[in-house]
Amino acid sequence: MMHAKLWLSVFRHEWRHLLREKSLWLAGLVLPGLCVFGAYNGLRWTTFQQTASAAFQKSADERLAAYRETVVGLEQKQAPDREFDPRRPLIAGMFRVFQPAVLPPAPLATFAIGDRDLRPYAFRITMREAAVQPDPENPLHAATGWFDIAFVVTFLLPLMVFAFGYDVLSGERERGTLALVLAQPITPFALLVTKLAARGVWLVGTMWGAGLLAFLLTERPSGAALLRLVLWMGLVAVYVWLWLAVVAVVAAGGWASATNAVVLSVVWLVWGLLIPAAGAGVANGLAPGPSPIELVNARRSADRAFEANEKELTVRYLAAQGAPTALPPEDFSLQALARLAAIESDMRPLWESEEQARRRRHQWRSRLAWLSPTALMQSLLDGLSGVDADRWLAFYDQVLAFQKTWRERFARRVLPNDLIRAEEVPTWPRFTLHEPPLSALYPHLALAGGLWLGLGGVLLWVAGTRAGSAGILPAR
Amino acid sequence: MAGWLTIARQEFRGLLRDRRFHWLCSAVGLCLLAVLIVGWQQTQTVRAQRTAANAVAREHWVTQPPKNPHAAAHYGVYAFKPQTALAFVDIGVDEHAGVVAFLEAHKRHDLTGAAAQDGRTQRLLALTAAGVLQYLLPLLIIVLAFDALAGEREHGTLRYLLSLGVRPRTLLAGKLAGIGAALGVALLPAAVSSFLLLWWLEDAPWDFVRLAMMAVSYLLYGFIFLALTLAVSSRWSARMTLLGMLTFWAVSSFVVPRMVTDLAARWYPTPARAAFDAAVAHDIRQGIDGHNPQEERLKAFESRLLAQYNAKRLEDLPINPAGLLMQESEEHSNQVYAHHYARLWLAFEQQVALHNAAAVVAPVLAVRSLSMALAGTDVFHHLDFADAAERYRQPLIKTLNEDWAYNSTLATDETYVADTRLWTSVQPFTYTPPPLTLALKRQWLALAWLGGWLGFSLLALSSAARGLTATT
Numbered sequence: 014m015m016h017a018k019l020w021l022s023v024f025r026h027e028w029r030h031l032l033r034e035k036s037l038w039l040a041g042l043v044l045p046g047l048c049v050f051g052a053y054n055g056l057r058w059t060t061f062q063q064t065a066s067a068a069f070q071k072s073a074d075e076r077l078a079a080y081r082e083t084v085v086g087l088e089q090k091q092a093p094d095r096e097f098d099p100r101r102p103l104i105a106g107m108f109r110v111f112q113p114a115v116l117p118p119a120p121l122a123t124f125a126i127g128d129r130d131l132r133p134y135a136f137r138i139t140m141r142e143a144a145v146q147p148d149p150e151n152p153l154h155a156a157t158g159w160f161d162i163a164f165v166v167t168f169l170l171p172l173m174v175f176a177f178g179y180d181v182l183s184g185e186r187e188r189g190t191l192a193l194v195l196a197q198p199i200t201p202f203a204l205l206v207t208k209l210a211a212r213g214v215w216l217v218g219t220m221w222g223a224g225l226l227a228f229l230l231t232e233r234p235s236g237a238a239l240l241r242l243v244l245w246m247g248l249v250a251v252y253v254w255l256w257l258a259v260v261a262v263v264a265a266g267g268w269a270s271a272t273n274a275v276v277l278s279v280v281w282l283v284w285g286l287l288i289p290a291a292g293a294g295v296a297n298g299l300a301p302g303p304s305p306i307e308l309v310n311a312r313r314s315a316d317r318a319f320e321a322n323e324k325e326l327t328v329r330y331l332a333a334q335g336a337p338t339a340l341p342p343e344d345f346s347l348q349a350l351a352r353l354a355a356i357e358s359d360m361r362p363l364w365e366s367e368e369q370a371r372r373r374r375h376q377w378r379s380r381l382a383w384l385s386p387t388a389l390m391q392s393l394l395d396g397l398s399g400v401d402a403d404r405w406l407a408f409y410d411q412v413l414a415f416q417k418t419w420r421e422r423f424a425r426r427v428l429p430n431d432l433i434r435a436e437e438v439p440t441w442p443r444f445t446l447h448e449p450p451l452s453a454l455y456p457h458l459a460l461a462g463g464l465w466l467g468l469g470g471v472l473l474w475v476a477g478t479r480a481g482s483a484g485i486l487p488a489r
Numbered sequence: 490m491a492g493w494l495t496i497a498r499q500e501f502r503g504l505l506r507d508r509r510f511h512w513l514c515s516a517v518g519l520c521l522l523a524v525l526i527v528g529w530q531q532t533q534t535v536r537a538q539r540t541a542a543n544a545v546a547r548e549h550w551v552t553q554p555p556k557n558p559h560a561a562a563h564y565g566v567y568a569f570k571p572q573t574a575l576a577f578v579d580i581g582v583d584e585h586a587g588v589v590a591f592l593e594a595h596k597r598h599d600l601t602g603a604a605a606q607d608g609r610t611q612r613l614l615a616l617t618a619a620g621v622l623q624y625l626l627p628l629l630i631i632v633l634a635f636d637a638l639a640g641e642r643e644h645g646t647l648r649y650l651l652s653l654g655v656r657p658r659t660l661l662a663g664k665l666a667g668i669g670a671a672l673g674v675a676l677l678p679a680a681v682s683s684f685l686l687l688w689w690l691e692d693a694p695w696d697f698v699r700l701a702m703m704a705v706s707y708l709l710y711g712f713i714f715l716a717l718t719l720a721v722s723s724r725w726s727a728r729m730t731l732l733g734m735l736t737f738w739a740v741s742s743f744v745v746p747r748m749v750t751d752l753a754a755r756w757y758p759t760p761a762r763a764a765f766d767a768a769v770a771h772d773i774r775q776g777i778d779g780h781n782p783q784e785e786r787l788k789a790f791e792s793r794l795l796a797q798y799n800a801k802r803l804e805d806l807p808i809n810p811a812g813l814l815m816q817e818s819e820e821h822s823n824q825v826y827a828h829h830y831a832r833l834w835l836a837f838e839q840q841v842a843l844h845n846a847a848a849v850v851a852p853v854l855a856v857r858s859l860s861m862a863l864a865g866t867d868v869f870h871h872l873d874f875a876d877a878a879e880r881y882r883q884p885l886i887k888t889l890n891e892d893w894a895y896n897s898t899l900a901t902d903e904t905y906v907a908d909t910r911l912w913t914s915v916q917p918f919t920y921t922p923p924p925l926t927l928a929l930k931r932q933w934l935a936l937a938w939l940g941g942w943l944g945f946s947l948l949a950l951s952s953a954a955r956g957l958t959a960t961t
Contacts, residue, residue, distance in 0.1 A: 054751040065761030072763055131585075131605055135762070146762045147599070151837045153844065153868045154754060155585035155605065158612035160747035168613065172739055180728065187728075270728045275509075275632050278735055282628065286614040294527075294616055305602025306542045309567055309589050313549050320554055 019199055020207050027211040037215065040173060045223035047169065051162040052227035055123030055398075058159070062134055066115040069135050069146065073113045077438065080109050084435040096345050100432040103346035106140030106423030114138055114415060114444040116408045119399020120238035123231040124224075124245065125163035127400030130155055136412045138444065140423045141353060143416040162227060163394040166249055167387050168285055170220065171256045175277040177212045178260035180270035181205060187270060202480040205261055206473070213257045217250045224249065241397045241451065244458060248397070251462045251469075252390055258469035261476035289388040292381035299377050302370025303363050315359035319352050327351040336428050350427050375402050389461055396454045407449040415444050492655060496663025497670065500637070504671040510633060514675035517621065517629050521679040525577065525618045529686040532577035536690075539588070542569045547917045555908040558889040559815065565593030566885065568878045568918045570600070573865035574691040575699055578683060579619035581866025590878035592918075594819065594886050597826040600875055613743060618683065619860050622707045623853050624742050627714040630672065631734040634718040637664045638957075639727035647957075657957035661950055664719055672711065680704060695925060699863045702925075706863070709943055710856040714738075716946035723953035741851035749847040749854070753840035759833060772825040783818070790817045804899050811902060812894025816887060823883055830879075834872055841868050848938035855942065858935035862928045869931045873923050881918045888915055 031037055083099050094100070099109050116134040133145040158164075182205055185191035195201060224245060232238050263276050303311075319326055330351040331338045379402075382388040395401040422441070426433075504510045546567040553564060568590040576583055587600025614620050638660075641647035650660060687700055717737075722730045760768070774783050791803065794810055803810045841858070848855035861867035889911070897905035922928075929936065 050748070050751075057751070057755060061761065065763055068761060068763040068767070072767060133606075147601075148762045149599065149759050149765055149833055151753075151759065151840050151868060152582035152586035152603075152871055153837075153841055154750045155603075156582045156612065156615075157746050157750045157844075160744070160751045164747060168743065169739075176732070176736075179732075271636060271731045274728070274731050274735065278628065278632070282625070286624070287616075290614045290616045290620075304538065305589060305604075306538055306569060309602065310542055310545050310549075313546075313567065317549065317553070 016203070019197075020203055023199060023204060023207040024211055027208050028214075031211055031215060037177070040177075041215075041219050044165070044170075044173065044219050045226055047160075047165045048162050048220075048223035048227045049230060051160055051165050052123050052231040054159060055126055055161050056231040058126050058129055059118040059122045062118055062129065065148065066113075066117065066135060069113045069115060069137075073111055073137075077110050077441075080105065081435050081438040083109075084433060084438065088435055094430070094432060098432070100434075101346055102423040102426040102431065102433060103140065103349055105433050106420065107349065108139075110139075112138040112415070112419060112441075112444055114143065114408075114412045114446075116405065116446065119404070119448075120235060121228075121232060121241040121245065121398045122400065123398075124161065124227070125394050125398035125400050126159040126161040127163070127395040127398065128402075129400050130159070132402075132405045136416075138412070138416045138419050140420045143412050162224070163391060163398070166220070166252070166394060167390045170216070170249070170253065171281055171285065171387070174212075174216060174253060174256040174260060175274070175281065177216070178209055178257065178264065179273040179277055180264075181208045181212070181260070182264050183268065183270040183273055200480070202265070202477045205264055205476065205480060209257045209261055209264075213253055217253050220249050220253070221246050237451070245394070245397050248390070248393060248458065248462070251465045252386065255386055255465040255469045255472075258472035258476070262472045262479065265476040265480040267479075284385045285387040288385040289382075289391075292378060292384065292388060295381060296374045296377035300370045300373035302367050302374070308360075308363060308367065311363050312356065312360060315356040316352070318359060319355040323348070323351075326355045330354050331428075334428060346427050346430075350424060372406070375406065378402070383464075386465065393454070393458060393461055396457065403453070404449055408446060411446060412444070415442075418442070492659040493662040493666060496655070496660060497666035500664055500667025501670050504633065504668065505674075510671065510675075513629055513632060514672070517625050518675045518679060520625070521618055521621045521676065522682060524616050524621055525679060525682055525686060528577035528580070528617050529690065532572060532574065533690060535572045535576075536574070539569045539571055542567070543571075543918070550915070551909060551912045553912060555906040557905060558812070558893040558907045558911065559594065561907065561912070562594035562886050562889045565591055566881075566918060567591055568881065568920070570871075570874045571920060571922075573870075573922060574687060574693070574696050575703070575864035576866050577686065577690065578617070578700065578703060579860045579864035579866055580615060580617050581619075581861035581864055582868055582871060583866045584615075586868075586871040590875065590882075592878060592882035592885060594815070594889075595822060597830070597879055597882070600871075600878075618679070619857070619864070622710070623857055623860070626676075626707070626711055627738050627742070627853075628735075630668075630711060630714045631718050631731065631738060633672070634664075634668050634715055635722055635731040635734060636727040637668060637719055638722040638953075639725060639730050640722075643727060651958065657954040660957065661719060661723070661954050665715060665950070668715060668719075669712070672715075699865075699925060703860055703863045706856055706859045706939065709939060710852060713852055713939075713942045713946045716950045720946070720949035720953040723957055742853050745847055745851040746844070746854060746857075749844050753843040756843065757836045757839040759836050765829065765833070769825055769829050772828070773822050776821075783821070786821065787814055787817065790814060807898065809894045809897040809899060809902055809905070811899065812890045812892075812897075816890040816894070819883070819886055819890065826879070830875075837868055837872065842934060845932065845934040845938065848935060849941070852939065852942045855935040855938040858932050859929075859939060862932045862935075863925075865922050865928065867928075867932070869928070870922055874920060877920050878918070885915055 080099065087098070087100060092098075097104055099105060114136040130148075130150055133147055135146040136143045137146055138144075180187075182191065182201065185194060194204060224242065228234075228238070228242050232242075259280060260277065263273050263280075266273075266276075268276070327347065328338045331347075333354075379392065382392050392401060396403065419442075546569065550566050553561065556564070570586075570588045570590070572583065584604040587603050589602040590600050591598045614624055636643075638647065641650065651657065683704075684697070684700060687696060714734075718730065718734050721733055725733065776782060776786070791810065791814070794806065794813060795801065795803070798806050798808070800806050844854055845858050848858070858867065862869070889907075892907055892911050893905070896907070
């Protein structure tokens with residue numbers, strides 16, 4: 014009880030002292046300023062994505078409407094069927110119509126840009142393929158990355174924690190006031206903890222305020238968005254706790270302020286930059302997959318292989334479909350379908366290997382992220398904003414599944430030459446995303462939160478031991 | 490012996506005895522060596538792969554079976570961007586830019602196959618020699634030099650030195666030379682290795698000139714940080730020097746580049762894919778000025794053709810009008826693509842110019858641009874390759890269309906096929922990156938700002954020398 018009162022009294026004193034610090038107020042303006050700037054950048058991305066997706070959908074709708082008009086015209090004229098008749102299923106499915114598949118921004122999307130510019134959010138689905146629709150982007154921007162709130166939290170917040178904590182005890186010692194303070198009935202460790210707690214409360218409060226401000230300015234309030242914001246706030250608090258614990262261990266060592274700053278910079282460098290960068294390299298090395306060049310040349314080879322044995326492969330295709338294998342007169346639709354099947358058959362092992370490598374790389378990146386709080390925080394914040402790899406992969410799986418059914422819709426009608434009718438066009442399915450639930454992220458959030466709370470606790474215990482055993486009064 | 494040399498020796502020896510120096514320099518030096526070797530190995534693989542791919546693409550083209558030239562125009566050619574030898578030092582934007590150009594009739598495709606498409610890279614720090622030099626070298630310098638003068642002052646030795654008659658300029662020059670020499674010792678193995686690795690990779694003399702210029706750029710960059718750290722250290726306490734320089738390092742290296750990216754995208758926006766494609770399709774249909782519709786244009790061309798051959802019907806022409814009409818469409822769409830890509834490239838160039846302009850507050854942006862330009866991995870090299878591929882595509886399609894037009898008629902259109910003679914008459918695609926002078930000319934702003942920072946750091950040193958007195 015006595016201890017608690019004393020701790021509270023030191024905390025109050027430290028709080029009042031902090032409030033008089035000009036640098037703290039400056040940071041109190043800078044942090045929310047950076048967050049709002051980041052949120053506006055996120056909003057720009059979100060708006061861009063929404064506008065681009067709407068334009069893409071509009072172009073698909075217009076194309077479909079024009080196609081339907083053409084079919085209506087042909088039906089009214091009772092035009093006879095021709096080799097390249099737009100009503101032929103293959104001509105329609107491969108060349109005349111397409112379906113857009115887009116990944117919409119999730120709630121809280123303005124809080125993280127993530128790899129939104131690297132992973133395609135729009136696919137053009139035809140009978141042949143699900144083709145990506147990459148926006149023209151300056152590669153310098155793709156290489157540099159974007160300034161979003163997730164960047165402020167993940168990389169800059171730890172630096173702020175360090176800046177306010179690196180001299181928390183050493184500064185007192187260097188000014189000669191530490192001995193005076195420790196003349197009171199308080200241990201060095203208790204002093205350290207209360208001083209850091211005051212800074213932690215201030216930093217978390219500032220970040221929460223900044224987050225709330227950014228939310229009000231850039232997000233459309235909804236239950237889902239609010240839930241994500243609450244989780245974001247919790248995550249930020251635990252993250253600050255972890256970095257404060259790191260500061261505590263270093264500060265308890267009894268080193269000079271400058272040495273503390275150097276050590277903390279190295280910790281930030283290793284945890285924040287080197288491990289994530291090495292992790293990405295390791296993941297790529299462990300699951301390299303075929304290169305784009307290999308894929309291009311393999312596809313061309315498969316195409317040539319079909320050209321060299323066109324008749325034989327067409328017969329084989331007909332046999333596989335249970336159709337009569339006597340070759341009908343040369344027909345573009347049959348030839349194109351047989352070519353598609355032959356190329357896919359040749360390419361499948363390579364495509365599967367590419368897909369497996371993509372997923373294995375993601376798995377390795379996710380596993381290795383646990384070695385670095387910044388990498389893990391980045392992936393969790395991306396998850397809360399719906400710009401993470403898991404959500405994208407779920408979208409991509411659905412795109413592939415939709416393309417398969419879209420293709421089947423036309424392919425099964427090619428051999429019987431079942432012409433497309435105008436009345437059926439409006440009934441064709443559209444791609445709708447089945448959003449993976451946010452609850453899929455809960456175990457990761459809980460595990461990361463638990464890990465950081467635990468690790469922070471251990472680090473504080475180490476700090477306590479160091480403060481007790483090494484003694485922090487004498488300067489080393 | 491010159492006084493500065495004595496001080497430099499003292500500083501050099503002191504650092505060599507410093508455990509902090511051992512640990513940090515070993516870590517950065519080894520890291521640099523490791524990324525150089527890994528980068529070299531990767532570059533070697535990629536270069537071999539792309540050279541082989543270009544050979545395979547050529548073989549695919551010349552050995553394609555006989556077919557109508559227009560079918561061959563859609564069969565197309567793949568052009569693979571060769572990787573420059575110095576990519577092992579600075580990969581630049583290569584991982585984020587496409588490497589394959591598909592060249593076919595009617596359409597100018599964007600380059601595809603960027604390695605970073607599925608978030609393969611960590612964007613804050615690329616683990617390359619350039620990444621280590623741009624981001625870790627300044628940190629190493631700050632950590633080694635922050636107390637060079639402030640420490641002397643705090644220990645009382647600065648006053649002693651100055652009262653002995655050591656001139657402030659001599660003291661600063663000595664410190665600069667001593668720390669610089671110690672850093673040089675730590676980084677020399679990596680510098681020598683990079684030349685040796687380049688020699689094993691390629692023996693083009695210009696690449697050695699480029700590498701030497703890169704080394705000079707990084708030397709200047711290091712000097713700037715060292716000079717600034719010493720200048721700040723001469724006035725502030727060790728603690729404040731460290732905090733101030735670390736803040737400058739973090740803000741200029743990590744915060745400013747990302748902020749500039751967002752501002753550049755906001756001020757010089759680029760269109761979404763759907764909007765870009767729609768604008769191109771519109772202009773192909775309606776003409777760039779909107780008053781030259783495709784249908785009328787082609788009708789007028791048909792009339793000119795009939796008049797030229799004094800014929801009444803297309804079927805009566807001694808040539809195949811389909812090939813010439815196709816070429817007429819190509820000429821128009823080439824203009825439309827040139828117009829839209831010029832606008833897109835202009836936006837990219839303005840964005841890059843903003844990055845270079847921001848080097849006024851972040852020297853890393855200047856050295857990064859210069860380094861990428863010297864390595865041949867910057868945005869301009871990427872655009873240059875894309876333009877070269879387009880310059881190859883246009884005559885390729887023209888050759889095919891004209892062969893189709895002048896070797897068949899409408900009556901023989903369906904049966905006419907071209908063969909190996911036509912395929913081999915098309916020269917293979919070759920690409921030569923822009924010369925060094927042009928690469929540097931495009932980065933004049935970065936070069937100017939690096940010079941500006943150099944001048945500023947010298948001024949800061951000079952001012953620091955004036956401010957150092959025995960009563961400091």
